[in-house]
Amino acid sequence: GAVVSQHPSRVICKSGTSVKIECRSLDFQATTMFWYRQFPKQSLMLMATSNEGSKATYEQGVEKDKFLINHASLTLSTLTVTSAHPEDSSFYICSATLTRISGNEQFFGPGTRLTVL
């Protein structure tokens, strides 16, 4: 099956620093990737849609200047949390869309646990 990886799996950083999270589709090309965020005991919340070669589309309430998304190639999207603060601590998950003749399917990465001290 299709595999999506994320790096790093967990990161601890100091308040005010920036953190970059990578999402890669390992065995397929994905023109569209999605970034989600999950708070404890809450649902996955879509943050933004990442489109290869164009600007990301952010969901309402998500600060585009704080959460920078770059989809530089068909297999890589990056999420940079700029000037991170403790309230940004969360579990960040990406997904990539595999396009099939029978229909598209999303595959999820394993997630990245961000802790901001």
Place this chain on the structure above:
Amino acid sequence: DQQVKQNSPSLSVQEGRISILNCDYTNSMFDYFLWYKKYPAEGPTFLISISSIKDKNEDGRFTVFLNKSAKHLSLHIVPSQPGDSAVYFCAAFFQGGSEKLVFGKGTKLTVNP
């Protein structure tokens, strides 16, 4: 405004019995529904899906039922196994749209040996 609702935050069943996880949705535009299983600190893994043109889809121990008129779907796991213990998310989207998945809050299933 929650478009996908899983009203039971947790469910506990005995091994070998049936687990029934419920999900309700409000957006009538949704025409494709999925169930994901998630372990702590891991990404969700796909379990089973159903298109709105069907009312049932079965895959091994997992069966999803869709009641469009009630805007309700359920996931049945039978027989339940301890390894099924996880959080189960219901998700929905509109195939003619942007493929943005809308998730419920999840139900934590515990299968007791």
